[in-house]
Amino acid sequence: MNKNPLVGVCVGAGYFSRFQYESWSRMPEVSIQAACNRSVDKAEAMARDFDIPKVYSTNDYGRMLDEVRPDFVDIITPPETHLPLVQAALERKIAVICQKPLAPTWMECSGLQELVNHAGVPFMVHENWRWQPWYREIKRLMAGGAIGDFFHCAIQTRLGDGWGDDAYLARQPFFRDYPRLFIYETGVHFLDTFRFLFGEVETLYASIARRNPVIKGEDTAMLFCRFSDGGSAVLDANRYNESEAENPRYTFGKIRVEGSSGHLEVGFDGTILVKPLGRPARLHAYTPSREGFAGNCVDAVQRHFVDCMLNGKPFESTVDDYMHSVRLVEAAYVSARENRVVEPATCNPV
Numbered sequence: 001m002n003k004n005p006l007v008g009v010c011v012g013a014g015y016f017s018r019f020q021y022e023s024w025s026r027m028p029e030v031s032i033q034a035a036c037n038r039s040v041d042k043a044e045a046m047a048r049d050f051d052i053p054k055v056y057s058t059n060d061y062g063r064m065l066d067e068v069r070p071d072f073v074d075i076i077t078p079p080e081t082h083l084p085l086v087q088a089a090l091e092r093k094i095a096v097i098c099q100k101p102l103a104p105t106w107m108e109c110s111g112l113q114e115l116v117n118h119a120g121v122p123f124m125v126h127e128n129w130r131w132q133p134w135y136r137e138i139k140r141l142m143a144g145g146a147i148g149d150f151f152h153c154a155i156q157t158r159l160g161d162g163w164g165d166d167a168y169l170a171r172q173p174f175f176r177d178y179p180r181l182f183i184y185e186t187g188v189h190f191l192d193t194f195r196f197l198f199g200e201v202e203t204l205y206a207s208i209a210r211r212n213p214v215i216k217g218e219d220t221a222m223l224f225c226r227f228s229d230g231g232s233a234v235l236d237a238n239r240y241n242e243s244e245a246e247n248p249r250y251t252f253g254k255i256r257v258e259g260s261s262g263h264l265e266v267g268f269d270g271t272i273l274v275k276p277l278g279r280p281a282r283l284h285a286y287t288p289s290r291e292g293f294a295g296n297c298v299d300a301v302q303r304h305f306v307d308c309m310l311n312g313k314p315f316e317s318t319v320d321d322y323m324h325s326v327r328l329v330e331a332a333y334v335s336a337r338e339n340r341v342v343e344p345a346t347c348n349p350v
């Protein structure tokens with residue numbers, strides 16, 4: 001496809017969608033022509049803020065697609081709504097970029113995967129975590145041999161938005177009712193990033209807990225992953241306790257990666273310290289963005305989508321690739337429920 005600008009429509013106008021609308025508005029290659037939402041007043045607010053000419057209710061989603069005839073639709077709605085929205089777009093041969101989680105269950109995710117593969121229409125998962133600039137830079141540094149062969153990664157995250165009777169109400173109140181919360185909604189980001197940095201997970205062990213009784217799902221998780229080359233990674237996380245970071249939602253935690261020649265650490269401000277064995281630590285020269293969400297990663301992933309659309313290149317997060325990350329989520333819940341190490345490749349999700 002070489003059409004320029006690409007005509008897009010956005011479905012959803014909740015808290016996180018603003019980051020996506022803002023990113024599209026900064027791209028001369030894209031023209032968002034309609035905003036759609038269950039509550040039309042929220043869609044109207046987005047349209048006013050970002051100079052979008054048309055507004056629709058989700059009840060008129062099909063009519064919007066037929067009238068606007070966009071090149072792509074950006075789906076930014078809750079996971080239980082994704083399947084029919086994706087299906088309607090694919091039936092009209094309209095490309096899709098869709099937020100995660102893809103669907104509430106493994107079976108529904110598999111059904112969406114089958115639908116996408118049968119349609120043969122461009123489809124990308126909006127998985128922005130691996131596009132945070134420190135992770136892209138870690139990948140580049142490791143490829144250049146900065147710390148030698150990979151040994152271990154440890155990430156500790158404390159978000160502090162999940163304690164108290166009003167937990168999550170300010171931003172994403174639906175989190176309170178998720179029967180599966182941390183791994184399903186947040187942990188999948190880290191698991192996908194582990195795959196991006198270190199390859200496929202061979203074995204996984206998970207322990208989960210719920211610290212806040214006002215919510216339904218888990219808000220705490222310890223995940224241990226081992227990779228085929230013998231390297232390992234640990235995610236030590238909860239959304240209940242607080243971080244000492246000025247902005248806990250910038251890097252989302254402390255990051256340390258160790259190798260045969262040294263290690264590197266990511267600070268709360270996104271800076272990277274590289275420490276070769278036997279030599280002084282040095283501050284790595286790069287400047288992560290302070291715009292948008294978490295180093296402007298939403299902008300980065302959406303620019304990747306546009307570049308692939310305009311130049312016929314493959315997406316980094318296809319539905320088939322992302323299903324490996326979804327499988328890790330399911331394996332983690334099996335591990336936590338049965339208190340055992342599991343092999344995701346042979347684990348039977350339920």
